[in-house]
Amino acid sequence: xxxxxxxxxxxxxxxxxxxxxxxxxxxxxxxxxxxxxxxxxxxxxxxxxxxxxxxxxxxxxxxxxxxxxxxxxxxxxxxxxxxxxxxxxxxxxxxxxxxxxxxxxxxxxxxxxxxxxxxxxxxxxxxxxxxxxxxxxxxxxxxxxxxxxxxxxxxxxxxxxxxxxxxxxx
Amino acid sequence: xxxxxxxxxxxxxxxxxxxxxxxxxxxxxxxxxxxxxxxxxxxxxxxxxxxxxxxxxxxxxxxxxxxxxxxxxxxxxxxxxxxxxxxxxxxx
Numbered sequence: 001x002x003x004x005x006x007x008x009x010x011x012x013x014x015x016x017x018x019x020x021x022x023x024x025x026x027x028x029x030x031x032x033x034x035x036x037x038x039x040x041x042x043x044x045x046x047x048x049x050x051x052x053x054x055x056x057x058x059x060x061x062x063x064x065x066x067x068x069x070x071x072x073x074x075x076x077x078x079x080x081x082x083x084x085x086x087x088x089x090x091x092x093x094x095x096x097x098x099x100x101x102x103x104x105x106x107x108x109x110x111x112x113x114x115x116x117x118x119x120x121x122x123x124x125x126x127x128x129x130x131x132x133x134x135x136x137x138x139x140x141x142x143x144x145x146x147x148x149x150x151x152x153x154x155x156x157x158x159x160x161x162x163x164x165x166x167x168x169x170x
Numbered sequence: 171x172x173x174x175x176x177x178x179x180x181x182x183x184x185x186x187x188x189x190x191x192x193x194x195x196x197x198x199x200x201x202x203x204x205x206x207x208x209x210x211x212x213x214x215x216x217x218x219x220x221x222x223x224x225x226x227x228x229x230x231x232x233x234x235x236x237x238x239x240x241x242x243x244x245x246x247x248x249x250x251x252x253x254x255x256x257x258x259x260x261x262x
Contacts, residue, residue, distance in 0.1 A: 002176070011177040013200065014184050036199060068180050070187060159206035162173045 002064055004147045008154060009161050012037050014068020017044055020148060023057035033070045034062075037158045042151075045070055055151035064145045174211035178204045182219055185230040194229050194236065194252060201228040221248070226255035 002010050018031040030053065032046035042060070044051050181204040188197035201223045208215045222231050229252045231237035238249045241261075248257045 002180075006173060009173055011180045013203075014180065035196070068184055070184060070191075159203055159210055162177065162207065162211055 002066075004064065004145065007062060007064065007147050008149060011068070012042065012062065012154070012158075014070055015065060016063035016144075017042070018061040019044075019053055019058060020061045021059040022053065024054075027051065027053050027058070033068075035070050037154075039157050040155060042154075053151075055154045058151035060149050060151055060154075062147050062149060064147060172211070172213070174207050174213040177207050178213065178215060178219065181207075182216075182222065182230075185223070186232065189230045189232050189236055197230040198228045201230060221257070221259060224250040224253060224255055225257065226250065227253035229253075 012034045013036065015034050016032070017034050019027050019029060022028050030044055030046055030051055032044045032051075034042055035045040035050055036043035040056065041052050041054050044053055181200045185197040185200040185204075188194070188200060204219065205215065205228070207213065223229070224231055224236075227250060229236050229250065231248060231250060233239045233248075236251050238251060240247045240249075242258075244262075245258045245260045248259075249255070250257075
């Protein structure tokens with residue numbers, strides 16, 4: 001399972017990410033999906049193209065999703081709907097994408113109830129239940145947990161990331 | 171199931187998505203990373219993974235887009251349209 005504890009050893013590609021803090025002031029606030037990872041950088045797909053962010057000296061906020069996607073349309077949508085906003089809004093924006101394969105997890109009972117945003121017709125249409133249920137589902141779909149990670153802990157080759165204590169045979 | 175297996179499992183749909191988006195090289199990087207994780211952690215690549223990726227050029231094989239799938243007596247023949255490599259596997 002991808003949990004906040006295992007995140008730094010897990011696959012980062014496909015996760016929604018936001019640059020919370022960085023040495024380079026220009027990359028602060030970048031948000032999108034991780035599209036590639038190298039030893040010292042992350043490539044983030046944002047609405048305005050792929051950005052390469054150095055890991056060192058940067059603080060990332062990753063959203064933990066069960067189904068990683070890189071879909072540029074979803075990001076464009078979320079960016080346009082919610083500019084540089086809280087990451088929770090970014091998650092809502094992703095969910096709004098029509099035809100997204102998002103499904104409610106088994107524990108949909110309001111982990112973190114949140115208001116439904118006014119511009120959510122697609123999300124409302126997604127759930128067959130009534131309006132109230134739709135707004136509820138929007139609020140609670142939140143299996144999405146956001147984890148703040150210091151980029152320095154990610155400095156290593158992606159393929160070797162699992163080496164730390166995970167392998168049984170060594 | 172450990173983290174390596176989970177990472178491999180997550181990378182296959184990502185590679186598929188990259189092929190759907192027409193970014194074959196991005197699909198290759200995902201497939202190559204999955205293979206690398208498998209060999210470094212002595213994890214097996216799932217059979218689904220073996221059959222949906224080209225072992226020569228590592229692209230995700232999407233029938234009709236990056237792969238041609240034909241049946242011959244007793245086996246399925248998958249040809250990668252990117253590099254021309256042929257994979258066969260039996261069926262009964």
